[in-house]
Amino acid sequence: MPTQRLSGVLAPVVTPFKRDLSPDRERYVRHCKWLLANGCRGLAVFGTNSEANSLSVEERMVLLETLIQEGVPAAALMPGTGCCALSDSVRLTSHAVALGCSGVLMLPPFYYKGVSDEGLYRNFAEVIERVGDARLRLYLYHIPPVSQVPITLALIERLLKKYPGTVAGVKDSSGDWNNTQAMLDAFAKSGFDVFAGSEVFLLDNMRNGGKGCITATGNINPGAINEVFERWQAPDADALQKGITATRNVMQKYPMMAALKAVIAHFGRDPDWATVRPPLVELTPAQSKSLTTELEARSFDMPGLVATSATATA
Amino acid sequence: MPTQRLSGVLAPVVTPFKRDLSPDRERYVRHCKWLLANGCRGLAVFGTNSEANSLSVEERMVLLETLIQEGVPAAALMPGTGCCALSDSVRLTSHAVALGCSGVLMLPPFYYKGVSDEGLYRNFAEVIERVGDARLRLYLYHIPPVSQVPITLALIERLLKKYPGTVAGVKDSSGDWNNTQAMLDAFAKSGFDVFAGSEVFLLDNMRNGGKGCITATGNINPGAINEVFERWQAPDADALQKGITATRNVMQKYPMMAALKAVIAHFGRDPDWATVRPPLVELTPAQSKSLTTELEARSFDMPGLVATSATATA
Numbered sequence: 001m002p003t004q005r006l007s008g009v010l011a012p013v014v015t016p017f018k019r020d021l022s023p024d025r026e027r028y029v030r031h032c033k034w035l036l037a038n039g040c041r042g043l044a045v046f047g048t049n050s051e052a053n054s055l056s057v058e059e060r061m062v063l064l065e066t067l068i069q070e071g072v073p074a075a076a077l078m079p080g081t082g083c084c085a086l087s088d089s090v091r092l093t094s095h096a097v098a099l100g101c102s103g104v105l106m107l108p109p110f111y112y113k114g115v116s117d118e119g120l121y122r123n124f125a126e127v128i129e130r131v132g133d134a135r136l137r138l139y140l141y142h143i144p145p146v147s148q149v150p151i152t153l154a155l156i157e158r159l160l161k162k163y164p165g166t167v168a169g170v171k172d173s174s175g176d177w178n179n180t181q182a183m184l185d186a187f188a189k190s191g192f193d194v195f196a197g198s199e200v201f202l203l204d205n206m207r208n209g210g211k212g213c214i215t216a217t218g219n220i221n222p223g224a225i226n227e228v229f230e231r232w233q234a235p236d237a238d239a240l241q242k243g244i245t246a247t248r249n250v251m252q253k254y255p256m257m258a259a260l261k262a263v264i265a266h267f268g269r270d271p272d273w274a275t276v277r278p279p280l281v282e283l284t285p286a287q288s289k290s291l292t293t294e295l296e297a298r299s300f301d302m303p304g305l306v307a308t309s310a311t312a313t314a
Numbered sequence: 315m316p317t318q319r320l321s322g323v324l325a326p327v328v329t330p331f332k333r334d335l336s337p338d339r340e341r342y343v344r345h346c347k348w349l350l351a352n353g354c355r356g357l358a359v360f361g362t363n364s365e366a367n368s369l370s371v372e373e374r375m376v377l378l379e380t381l382i383q384e385g386v387p388a389a390a391l392m393p394g395t396g397c398c399a400l401s402d403s404v405r406l407t408s409h410a411v412a413l414g415c416s417g418v419l420m421l422p423p424f425y426y427k428g429v430s431d432e433g434l435y436r437n438f439a440e441v442i443e444r445v446g447d448a449r450l451r452l453y454l455y456h457i458p459p460v461s462q463v464p465i466t467l468a469l470i471e472r473l474l475k476k477y478p479g480t481v482a483g484v485k486d487s488s489g490d491w492n493n494t495q496a497m498l499d500a501f502a503k504s505g506f507d508v509f510a511g512s513e514v515f516l517l518d519n520m521r522n523g524g525k526g527c528i529t530a531t532g533n534i535n536p537g538a539i540n541e542v543f544e545r546w547q548a549p550d551a552d553a554l555q556k557g558i559t560a561t562r563n564v565m566q567k568y569p570m571m572a573a574l575k576a577v578i579a580h581f582g583r584d585p586d587w588a589t590v591r592p593p594l595v596e597l598t599p600a601q602s603k604s605l606t607t608e609l610e611a612r613s614f615d616m617p618g619l620v621a622t623s624a625t626a627t628a
Contacts, residue, residue: 023402053398053425056405057370084367084398086335086591091370109593111367111424113460117594126335126592146427149593220414266577278440279399279423279433279463 005137005168005193006078006102007211009049009202009226011040011218012047013064014260015055023059027273029070034305036076041212044105046080048146048173049216049257054277057088061095063089070227073260076101078214082107082141086123090220093138099184103137103168105214110147117155121152128163136166143173143197150157150174153186160192171214173197175203184208197223198246203241206232216256220263220302221247254287255280262288263295267302319451319482319507320392320416321525323516323540325354325532326361328574329369329377331589336582337373341587345386345533345578348619350390353536355526357386358419358485360394362460363530363571368591370401374407379477388414392528396421404444407452408553417451417482419528424461430467442477450480457487457511466486467500474506485528487511491518498522513539514562517555520546530570531562534577564608568601569594576602577609581616 013035016027032043044061045067055063060079068074081104083093087161089106096104106127108120128138140159141149151170167187169192172180176216180201183194188209196205196213202225205213213231214281221244228240258276262283266272284290327349330341347356357442359381360366360374382388395406395418404418406581410418420441442452451607454473456465465484473481483506486494494515497508510519510527516539519527520540526543529571533556542554565573572590576597588596597605 019380048425054400054423056399057399059399085370085373087370087373091466109368110370110459111362113462113592115593116595119595122595123592146425243332278437279429281430281433281436 006076006191007213008041008229009039009199009218010042010044010078010195011035011222012044012049012080012214012216014219014257014264015050015052016261016273017277019275021275021277023063024056025066025269029067029072030061032067032072035219035222036072038155038304039226041225041226042078042102044078044080044171044278046215047105047214048143049219049260051139051257051277051280052080053098054280057083058094061137064096064099065140066104068099068256074166075102078103078105078139079099080105080107081139082109084109084111086126088218088244090125093127093131093136093286094133097131097133097136103139105139105141105171107127107141107143107147108149108151110149113148115149117152117158120149120151120155121158122211124159125162128166137168138163138166139168139193141172141173142179145173145175156183156187160187160190164190167192168210169193169195169211171195171197178203180205180210181208184210198248199228199244202228202244203232203237216260217248217251220267222235223302245297247300249294250291250298254291255281258283259291262291264302264305266292268305318441319579320390321366321507322355322543323507323513323532323536324351324356324528324529325349325357325394325524325536326358326363326394328571328588329364331365331574331591333586333589335589335591337377338586339377339380341584342377343381343386346381346386346627349533349536350386352618353538354532355542356390356416358394358429358528359552361419361528362457362487363533363574364374364394365571365591365594365598366394371406374406378410378413382413382563386401389416390413391415392417392453393417394419394421394455396423398423398425400440403437403441405513407441407445407450408447411447411450415578417453419485420457421452421455421457421461422463422465424463425593427462429463431466434463434465435472439476442480451482452477452480453482453509454484454505454565455487456484456493459487459489462481462563467496470497471502474501478504481506483507483509483525485511487507492513494519495522498524512562513542513558516542516558517546517551530574531565533574534581535561535614537617561609561614562613564605564612564624568605573598573605576605578616578619580606583617
């Protein structure tokens with residue numbers, strides 16, 4: 001049982017696929033280890049950027065077991081376990097807790113739109129009750145641009161009151177700093193850990209009582225982002241923040257998941273990494289070239305990525 | 315292998331749950347048989363109104379097998395098999411085809427928003443190729459108000475060209491008659507079967523070359539809706555259409571899925587039917603009373619529902 005809660009930079013780890021679109025466990029383990037060795041304090045596997053909802057429940061369970069078998073510490077893991085089906089969310093969450101994961105990052109059920117806070121409360125409460133394990137640390141995943149189902153302040157308040165300690169925090173991917181600020185103001189002092197959903201807000205989040213960020217670009221730029229986390233009280237913090245925001249802005253010109261994979265494929269000299277599952281599509285060669293050229297012009301690099309890739313591809 | 319394609323009124327069958335929220339197979343079989351005996355020509359099990367996305371893949375498979383074992387003809391079934399995960403869609407579709415179902419009604423993967431037609435094409439094409447069975451009849455499910463991911467005319471055209479015969483039709487739940495009309499104009503003559511997503515458009519759909527409707531309220535009002543289907547060329551068709559539209563309008567004052575279950579609970583004298591899975595919530599007693607009172611004032615009834623319920627509840 002992990003005694004310390006996760007903080008710092010977490011990557012929603014991109015999931016590599018073989019050419020037949022099956023999950024590539026070898027590349028997956030390698031990338032997770034690279035991330036932990038290069039600035040990530042934790043891995044929010046099976047997030048939006050992981051194409052997690054393009055994976056079956058069984059595929060996710062196998063990948064999680066593989067990571068732990070291959071030596072990735074469970075204490076560093078915060079898998080996404082929120083599904084449309086209550087039964088799936090319970091199954092994945094129980095599995096993650098049994099494996100010793102530090103926490104789980106839970107989407108609301110996202111098929112039905114315009115559902116009530118009462119319905120969402122019942123969903124999260126049912127999961128917590130059915131998992132029935134004091135080790136569970138549940139982080140709510142607020143990402144209305146994608147899920148279209150928000151986690152409101154009123155819902156958080158009600159869940160925190162009923163399940164203090166278990167409801168451990170939130171990832172705010174609203175892209176709206178005012179919302180993150182409101183979550184910090186309302187709940188940070190009661191031990192509710194707020195993670196920004198993008199490193200663009202990392203310094204602001206740290207200065208207001210937040211715990212770090214869970215960010216797509218943590219997959220490719222974990223060192224520089226971690227530097228902002230480590231040095232948020234240092235005199236050069238604003239300059240460091242400016243640097244990681246600039247890199248983020250380059251990435252955001254492209255569809256994020258395909259872009260992340262294109263960058264790993266390029267800097268790792270491992271073209272197969274570019275594969276995505278439908279309904280996503282990989283970047284065009286022109287997009288990929290334009291993106292990596294712009295990053296190289298900024299002296300962007302992913303140190304150590306080629307060697308590990310080459311070893312395992314051989 | 316069914317030789318004839320489905321047409322007429324299909325219900326996206328509501329899924330009953332026990333008090334512990336597990337699927338209630340007995341009530342499910344009973345309701346399906348009542349629907350087929352009272353006007354439905356087919357059952358679009360596992361649709362939006364079935365809370366299908368609140369069920370795991372395994373729960374859906376067990377329910378489908380149960381129906382067939384209990385004597386519901388596979389030729390009458392058009393299960394929903396479109397999931398966010400390609401692997402789930404392939405598994406459910408293969409299962410439905412192997413069981414002899416007439417067709418499958420397929421949502422696009424609905425987690426990621428703003429995906430390209432190319433990505434959606436790849437999704438459907440991969441499912442068709444991986445299922446690899448000439449018996450497959452795939453109906454596309456266009457429901458942008460919920461899925462937020464549309465099935466465009468250009469996507470249909472591309473799929474029809476590559477997979478004629480397999481891509482068999484569409485359910486248009488856009489709520490936009492202009493869109494249904496456009497689908498009819500573009501594809502109905504080439505053997506592409508257009509079902510309206512609501513009986514409000516049934517007569518218009520039939521008059522323009524459509525094949526029927528797949529409608530929520532088919533769960534409670536199948537006889538009257540089927541009468542419009544059967545008599546769409548009769549002199550009183552417009553009057554009949556007016557009647558079913560009026561009933562639909564009563565239902566639409568309430569959250570549809572909870573309202574359907576409240577109506578079945580009331581007219582079947584079987585209160586447990588009201589149960590829904592989170593994130594949905596059942597109607598309040600006041601809502602339920604108001605709804606059923608208004609229906610009774612319109613002489614609405616569900617003949618034969620009480621007897622079957624009483625038998626099986628005993």
